[in-house]
Amino acid sequence: MIIAALSGFGAALAAPLLHRWLPRWAGWLCALVPLSLFSFFGAQVGAVASGRTIRAAYEWIPSLGVDLSFSLDGLSLLFVLIISGIGVLVVVYASSYLRGHHHLGRFYGLILAFMAAMISTVLAGDLITLFVFWELTGLCSYLLIGFDHGRMAARKAALQALLVTGAGGLALLAGFILLGQAAGSTDLAEIFQRGELVRGHALYLPILFLVLAGAFTKSAQFPFHFWLPGAMEAPTPVSAYLHSATMVKLGIYLLARLSPVLGGTDAWFWSVTLAGGVTMVAGGALALLRSDLKQILAYSTVSALGILTLLLGLHTPAAATAAMVFLLVHALYKSALFLAAGAVDHGAGTRDLGRLGGLARVMPWVAAGSGLAALSMAGVPPLVGFIAKELLYEAKLQAPLAAGFVTVAGFIGNALTVAVAVLVGYLPFFGRGTDPDLHHHRVEPLLWFPPLVPALLGFVIGIFPGLAGRWLLEPAVAMVRGASVPVELALWHGVTPVLLLGAATVATGVGIALVRETVLRRLPLGDGAGWGPERGYGLLLKGMLALAERQTRMLQNGRLRYYLMTVVGTAAFLMAVAIFRSGEFPRQLPRPDGGLHEWFAAGVIMAGALTAATTTSRLAAVAGLGAVGYGVALVYILFGAPDLAMTQFCIETLSIVLFVLVLYRLPRFSLLSRPAGRVRDILVACSIGGFMTVLVLLAVSQTLVPHISSYFLAHSLPAGHGRNVVNVILVDFRALDTLGEITVLAVAALGVYGLMKARNREEG
């Protein structure tokens, strides 16, 4: 199963090449990946429905108890089937929709990687695994939304989506870490068994709110809803995939997945239900204010996500059932509508509702798919949407708290949904178009077939609801509830309050759609971009950029001596703090008892340093520094470190050569610093020198535990096969450090090389 979960990433790597070699067949070949995943996981339906959970784990970070583990149960199976099933349609559709696009190969790769990330997220059996893939979906969606990276709007929308969901992701990571601590494990199966423990834990509220922040940003709940309509800058196949079926539902998935652990408390009820309710109504209302087909669909997705969140907040068996049914229903009708909207855009050249109309004659199949999906969305029998709506009302009427309020909000939200269904499913195809200049043409089969499939599926499931209920939805609901709940779906329950509510909803919705045009014309509304949370996001972003710029100017002023002074000064300050706090000072100065040659070495070093500090000639300063270096090398030799001495000699020689080469190009030396500056320099230099001396004296007077050096001495020959301990440490015991260091060297050299090349080009 690990292979199945990760295969999409491999396919994603191969996809661009595939497209280069076989441009005609790449789309079909790429569609084989989700298709085979769909059939692989589809074959598990029987096993999962009988209550089995299929697990596969690979030890990942054993020291933290983190596994790369996947588990397939009812809930993840439902999601995986939706993701891979719609994935097939989207890839096939994209091969026609984006035909001739010069980045089509990249598109296949991205969308397959995205699919693999989502499948891995919903299959994850471990919090950390889940988080890694969760963030990966965010990254992939960033690349997909910004796919047309030549356009500013696309880049901006992509960045917005990344920042909002990324910030939520960080909160989620914190929440997961706390949750792992509270439950004592990051394994989801173990966490489920400790639900009581977690809910009673002192960290419960922080965990809840951090996790909710992650889920709400991903699923575009109020007040984070604004990124989703912005993300409509993506190509339509992406919108259909990201925003109907899959990624935005990951937040819902997370809520559903963790509801047995975190759910059922008052805090859960109020926060989740309230966020869902507000999102549901606001999304529906905002949808009606738009005239762009995709924007309307995006806001209605926001509204649908609100409905799902609200249901999960209620935390009753009926609500869980309704949520799972509606999840499937929404995935079916919204993917159909999005794909149809893309076909309309392709065929008519516009997505503006004010201009579209009467398209049913030119694109009958698109109209059929769209109409069926819209009927399902409106909840008209015998489509599956009707069943979902009945369940929604039933769950709301039985809400444990504030049932009346929830039902009224649900009524408004559903009525708005119906109105949206009329707008997107009826008007473009059967309405009277207002634009006589609209040029439309027929669309090819690959554009109308994919939207028709989910729409028809909604019809079939509506006629035979028992099949889906028994095999697909019941295992999922059981996972959400943590206990088995019988799911019996039927079209006809007799004349019940729920049925009457549904009928009233449809009537109200159609009414809203009819008066929408007139009301909109009267309302002095702008495009709504100037207010609301999006404005807050804009201000925050601007403020952060300004702050970053200021601190960059302050810290990276481009003057080497200030950098040096900052580094050296900070080091001296920290050392001083540490020394004074420890309260230990060297009791006595070591007696100077060296031989003549040692005094000579010390003399060379001091003379060199003095020359470097006082001379007015650059060359003399360099020579002075060189003398210091050679003197230190001499000391190394005297104290038996030939390795170090050799290296020091070489480095010193080479750096003098470098210095001379650089100095050669500098302007003539003149005394530029003022007396105050010189005093400051002297102070900084003396303090670092002084504290360094104290530190060395302290280190000498301590008897260190000879733990490490004796270990290396003892193990150098038997384990490292070398008698030169220094070298064995470098290339064997601490080889990873060395690898890091030579990488840094290589990067630094490349940097110098690049700088010089750039300068030469500028001058030449």
Add this chain to the structure above:
Amino acid sequence: MQSLFLATAVRLLLPLLLLFSLFLLLRGHNEPGGGFVGGLVAAAAFVLHSLSHGVAGARRVLRVEPRHLVAVGLLTALVSGLLPLAMGLPFLSGIWSILPVPVIGHGGTPILFDIGVYLVVAGMALMIVFSLMEE
């Protein structure tokens, strides 16, 4: 900096210094030396050559681009770390030949790693010096 003495001396010194640097590299595991010093000595030899014969002359003698040295060196070090992975050992653990090789003693991946260090260090120093001198 045209000096006949220096130019003549360098011609003799260059092979000697290079030989010495290789010697340092290979004996490093048991005696003072190693890839880092070896690389520096090799770089110093070519820098000396470039001081007397110019950068173009030094490049002719060197025959390869310094940045290719860096790249090959990094790759060599990396490969020496990846080889153990293929045998199921952790990254960068040493694999040793059972039979001793003359001069080096037991051969193994740490020697390979040291060669990588040697190449990176020499290439890096030459890259910087050459690009500064050519400006």
